[in-house]
Amino acid sequence: MSKRVLLGLLLACGLTAPALAQEPKTGGAINVVIQPEPPGLMMAMVQNGPVQMVAGNIFEGLLRYSPKLEPQPELAESWSVSEDAKTYTFKLRKGVTWHDGKPFTAADVLFSVEMLKQTHARARNNLAQVDKVEAPDDTTVVFTLKQPFGPFLGIFEVGSMPMVPKHLYEGTDWKTNPYNNAPVGTGPFMFKEWQKGSFIRLVKNPNYYEKGKPYLDDIYWQIIPDAAARSVAYETGKVDVLPGGSVENFDVPRLSKLKDTCVTGAGWEFFSPLAWLWLNNRQGPLADKRVRQAIMYAIDREFAKDVIWNGLGKVATGPSASTIKYYTDDVPKYPYDPAKAKALLKEAGYKGEKIRLLPLAYGETWQRWGEAVKQNLQDVGMNIETIATDVAGGNQKIGDWDYDIAFTYLYQYGDPALGVGRNYVSSAIAKGQVFNNVEGYSNPEIDKLFADGAVATPDSKRKEIYEKAQKILVEDVPVAWMLELQFPTIMRCKVKNLITTGIGVNDGFKDAWLDK
Amino acid sequence: MLRSPSGVIGLIILLLAIALAVFGPMLFPNSPWRMVQRPFLPPFTLSTVPLGTDALGRDVFAGMIFGARVSLLVGLVSTLVALVVGLPIGAMAGYFGGKVDDALMRFTEFFQTIPSFALAIVLVAILQPSIYSIVASIALVSWPPVARLVRGEVLSLRTREYVQAAVVTGQSNTWIILREILPNTLSPVIVLASLMVATAILLESSLSFLGLGDPNLISWGYMVGAGRTVIRQAWWITVFPGVAILISVLGLNLIGEGLNDALNPRLSREGR
Numbered sequence: 001m002s003k004r005v006l007l008g009l010l011l012a013c014g015l016t017a018p019a020l021a022q023e024p025k026t027g028g029a030i031n032v033v034i035q036p037e038p039p040g041l042m043m044a045m046v047q048n049g050p051v052q053m054v055a056g057n058i059f060e061g062l063l064r065y066s067p068k069l070e071p072q073p074e075l076a077e078s079w080s081v082s083e084d085a086k087t088y089t090f091k092l093r094k095g096v097t098w099h100d101g102k103p104f105t106a107a108d109v110l111f112s113v114e115m116l117k118q119t120h121a122r123a124r125n126n127l128a129q130v131d132k133v134e135a136p137d138d139t140t141v142v143f144t145l146k147q148p149f150g151p152f153l154g155i156f157e158v159g160s161m162p163m164v165p166k167h168l169y170e171g172t173d174w175k176t177n178p179y180n181n182a183p184v185g186t187g188p189f190m191f192k193e194w195q196k197g198s199f200i201r202l203v204k205n206p207n208y209y210e211k212g213k214p215y216l217d218d219i220y221w222q223i224i225p226d227a228a229a230r231s232v233a234y235e236t237g238k239v240d241v242l243p244g245g246s247v248e249n250f251d252v253p254r255l256s257k258l259k260d261t262c263v264t265g266a267g268w269e270f271f272s273p274l275a276w277l278w279l280n281n282r283q284g285p286l287a288d289k290r291v292r293q294a295i296m297y298a299i300d301r302e303f304a305k306d307v308i309w310n311g312l313g314k315v316a317t318g319p320s321a322s323t324i325k326y327y328t329d330d331v332p333k334y335p336y337d338p339a340k341a342k343a344l345l346k347e348a349g350y351k352g353e354k355i356r357l358l359p360l361a362y363g364e365t366w367q368r369w370g371e372a373v374k375q376n377l378q379d380v381g382m383n384i385e386t387i388a389t390d391v392a393g394g395n396q397k398i399g400d401w402d403y404d405i406a407f408t409y410l411y412q413y414g415d416p417a418l419g420v421g422r423n424y425v426s427s428a429i430a431k432g433q434v435f436n437n438v439e440g441y442s443n444p445e446i447d448k449l450f451a452d453g454a455v456a457t458p459d460s461k462r463k464e465i466y467e468k469a470q471k472i473l474v475e476d477v478p479v480a481w482m483l484e485l486q487f488p489t490i491m492r493c494k495v496k497n498l499i500t501t502g503i504g505v506n507d508g509f510k511d512a513w514l515d516k
Numbered sequence: 517m518l519r520s521p522s523g524v525i526g527l528i529i530l531l532l533a534i535a536l537a538v539f540g541p542m543l544f545p546n547s548p549w550r551m552v553q554r555p556f557l558p559p560f561t562l563s564t565v566p567l568g569t570d571a572l573g574r575d576v577f578a579g580m581i582f583g584a585r586v587s588l589l590v591g592l593v594s595t596l597v598a599l600v601v602g603l604p605i606g607a608m609a610g611y612f613g614g615k616v617d618d619a620l621m622r623f624t625e626f627f628q629t630i631p632s633f634a635l636a637i638v639l640v641a642i643l644q645p646s647i648y649s650i651v652a653s654i655a656l657v658s659w660p661p662v663a664r665l666v667r668g669e670v671l672s673l674r675t676r677e678y679v680q681a682a683v684v685t686g687q688s689n690t691w692i693i694l695r696e697i698l699p700n701t702l703s704p705v706i707v708l709a710s711l712m713v714a715t716a717i718l719l720e721s722s723l724s725f726l727g728l729g730d731p732n733l734i735s736w737g738y739m740v741g742a743g744r745t746v747i748r749q750a751w752w753i754t755v756f757p758g759v760a761i762l763i764s765v766l767g768l769n770l771i772g773e774g775l776n777d778a779l780n781p782r783l784s785r786e787g788r
Contacts, residue, residue: 388644
């Protein structure tokens, strides 16, 4: 059905658009849906998805990342790593100014690092290995690490480490700084106005350091609270772009078939959201590895991909998404095989004990998915009871370890040391959290592999370590990996080069242009 | 009752629905949650899934049958519970009068001042959605009219001579209420109850529609709610269960009307 059309569109737009070396045209305004309305735009302080999406145009990081997650220059034009992999030297771009005209210098970088350590939880973790940061001159910044940290070059993207203007924030109370409401960055677009509940308007930065860019004059972020209304807004032409996740999945095929509409799943490589089922390893039947393996065999993940996610995404093979560094598919495989699942359950001596399933309360798609998984598991003879709950209630149950099976999806941030290991090492077991090692899996060998992998050099050594870890994990099934999710971005075909990096729509629209 | 044509139609509808709920699952043992065919199969294309399939390829007809069980069961049980709560409160308030009446009626009004659907939503949300919490919350929001109706009836009956006679002969209050008064209040209560079943079915459907149904049981309201978002692609997922709700509620209303005609002597004497 619509799958083929979708695939065709993906091929037509996602893949060939960058290849067609068309001359970009300047001018025009673009209307983009933002869902939900961001709580603020000061990216150093709030980092919700919608904040990153809008503020990614205003602020910039030192680096950005290609779809293959190779570092690319942004505010830093070049960088070098010392022999012992402990000193990273960044050369900053010259002639960069803040939106208020003041020059951007190494002092701003130093200030940003200090501020983010206090206001940005993920940045604080990422910077834990940093011993000191220095600025020998105005355009050079040197990070010295306590020990080699493999993923270090992966923490400089705008959402993870946005650059903040020192001259506006130093010595002020950050929380009440008036510039939080009218943020000043170095990005291609400047904040213009925000009509709460209606739209946010950004305008072109005429003094942007890359000559000729950005091409667009205005970006209007339209705030439309209802999913059906967002679909209609696209159909009627009120908006030109529906970023991933802004309409329900089943609307995607219908909207994709509209005239002059392009769909792409690209732009999520850096985040690589991976969906899995937490399996409570601590108690009951799920403490037995064979029962957990049976769950993997019992669930028809191809069906979930084709029907529930409309063919978007990819069946996961293990703890790493295929876009993450050191991913390997040379691991034990779990195809859909109910007979094998039944045999494993029998072997494990499962006798119909009740197993509680906690779906994710993120809307229709997740609810349907919960129903399908429940049916799959019942088909092989498991006694499943669905527990209905809202997001907060579900988080509490997961945090209290009061569940047997629970849906989740988490970002992976490009490197196994940043986004993968945290879900399997025993040091990350702590009550009350909904991320990290919620399943209670504890394996000294895995602990050691992830500890070594983060600091090992060179890359080939890391690769070896992480491939080994993946094999062990997939054999043990601490959690049941479901899908690498793709949130398709739907837009009019006249919008070109909207997504050029692995960070997608969160990376600013400096390359985007309108073919009128 | 059988003399009123609308009542007969209502009764036939109800009996059909009950037959479907009781015997349907024996004839069509397919679980309504099982994915049996390709998704979005239109109705009347395959005889194995006569009403088509939903967004996951589940049999809409099986959903209708199993949904009938839940809808009718919730309707009947919650009405019974509401009667069990409402009858004694209304009877005591009407019979004893005075401070007891005041206290019980203020208590009843407390429930009446809160919009019943909003209260039901809050209760189900707090108690976690399950068939028990749904029955309990529907019962809890629908007993006040019963109490008020019974109180009014009892108030007028307790001054009758035969009740006075019972008091004079020294019978206990409980005995008088149970033997002399309550049997005479039953006809309006039965009419009210039949309408309450209809309201309860609607309430359950609305709760399920909003995603507050029992996640382990299929119901008509759930089907409408789940299909609502794809109504532009697949009308049949919502329309069939929607029609089922409509018809069964209509049937119960017709029965209520028929019962009213049959049990109310003043109306029947006027000869319709």
